[in-house]
Amino acid sequence: SQQGEEDPQALSIQEGENATMNCSYKTSINNLQWYRQNSGRGLVHLILIRSNEREKHSGRLRVTLDTSKKSSSLLITASRAADTASYFCAISGGSNYKLTFGKGTLLTVNP
Amino acid sequence: NAGVTQTPKFQVLKTGQSMTLQCAQDMNHEYMSWYRQDPGMGLRLIHYSVGAGITDQGEVPNGYNVSRSTTEDFPLRLLSAAPSQTSVYFCASSYTPSGGDNEQFFGPGTRLTVL
Numbered sequence: 001s002q003q004g005e006e007d008p009q010a011l012s013i014q015e016g017e018n019a020t021m022n023c024s025y026k027t028s029i030n031n032l033q034w035y036r037q038n039s040g041r042g043l044v045h046l047i048l049i050r051s052n053e054r055e056k057h058s059g060r061l062r063v064t065l066d067t068s069k070k071s072s073s074l075l076i077t078a079s080r081a082a083d084t085a086s087y088f089c090a091i092s093g094g095s096n097y098k099l100t101f102g103k104g105t106l107l108t109v110n111p
Numbered sequence: 112n113a114g115v116t117q118t119p120k121f122q123v124l125k126t127g128q129s130m131t132l133q134c135a136q137d138m139n140h141e142y143m144s145w146y147r148q149d150p151g152m153g154l155r156l157i158h159y160s161v162g163a164g165i166t167d168q169g170e171v172p173n174g175y176n177v178s179r180s181t182t183e184d185f186p187l188r189l190l191s192a193a194p195s196q197t198s199v200y201f202c203a204s205s206y207t208p209s210g211g212d213n214e215q216f217f218g219p220g221t222r223l224t225v226l
Contacts (some may be wrong), residue, residue, distance in 0.1 A: 003153070030211065042115075042201055042217035043154075088153065092211030097161065098169065099211045101146075103153040 004072075004089040004102035012108040019076040020099070021105040023064050023089030024069075028091040032065060033099065043088065046074070079109045113137050117202050123224045124192040132187040132221050134202030141165035142205040143185040144215070146199040147171065154201065160185055163210040192225045199223070 004023045011073065014021055023032065031050045034042040047063045049056050055064050062075040076083055086106050090099040118133045125210035136143065156164075156169030159181040174196060176188040185204075188198060199222050203215040 033214065035217075040220075042219045043203075043215075044217070045214035050213055097142075097159060097167070097209055098156055099209060099215060100156070100170075101154040103151060 003100045004091045006087070006089055006102045006105045008105060010106045012054070012107070012110065013079060015079060015081055015109055015111050017079055017109075018055075019079050019083070019107055019109070021050070021087050021107070023072045023102060025091050026070065027073075027093055027094040031092045033092070034061075034072075034074050035062060035088045035090060035101075037086045037088065037104070038071070039085070040041045046087075063100050076107075079107075081109050081111045083107060084109045115202055115204055115216050117200075117218035117221050119221060121220070123226065124189075125226050126193060126219050130192065132189075132191050132200055132202075132223070134185045134187065134218060135183050136185075136202075136204040137183065137214070138204065138206065138216065139182060140204035140206045140216070141182070141208040142215075143179065144169070144203045144205075145175070145177065145185070145187045146195075146201045146203065148201060148220075149198050157187065157200075182206050189223075194225045196224060197225045 005020045005024045033048045034046040037043045049065045065072045085105045086104040088104045090101045115136045145157040146154040155171045158177040160166045200216040205215045
């Protein structure tokens, strides 16, 4: 299976701190995407990083991709209570018609 | 744009009943998909479509049917509901036929309980 695996499963930090989540996978990919899900809501796309890219930024988000280690990380800087959510990595590989999601990291940012 | 809409938001069925979960998008996206989300399991792909008239199976297709008669709509049919189909169902769309190549836009979800 192409499923990504997030680590840690849960993370609790204080407002203003940085949060780092990791995603590991087992086979080659076309791209890797990160999504956020607030409790009881649908998923929202954050960043897509392609297999030939190493780093991307979007506001307070920084995503890195290391294809040699088959891993990616999502860094949220200066976290806010509103960042409290589950974060999922999603892998696109092979035929590119499917995204395969991991089980997610639950981030809690305490005010 | 309304984006991706799903109805109903909540549904309770009895075992053996059938129903259709509705999904519509107004972004003229070619690719549409259905996922189910269960605790501790992440999202799993049920069926997807790369354009009107074209559908294919995902990871967990058994017990579900789909059709795509228009670009906008992608209904998911439960043929004979079972308690194992209790889940939250998400519809998603993407503007290119290769749905994994770009970001996907998700609907708000349908929470289904089968008794």
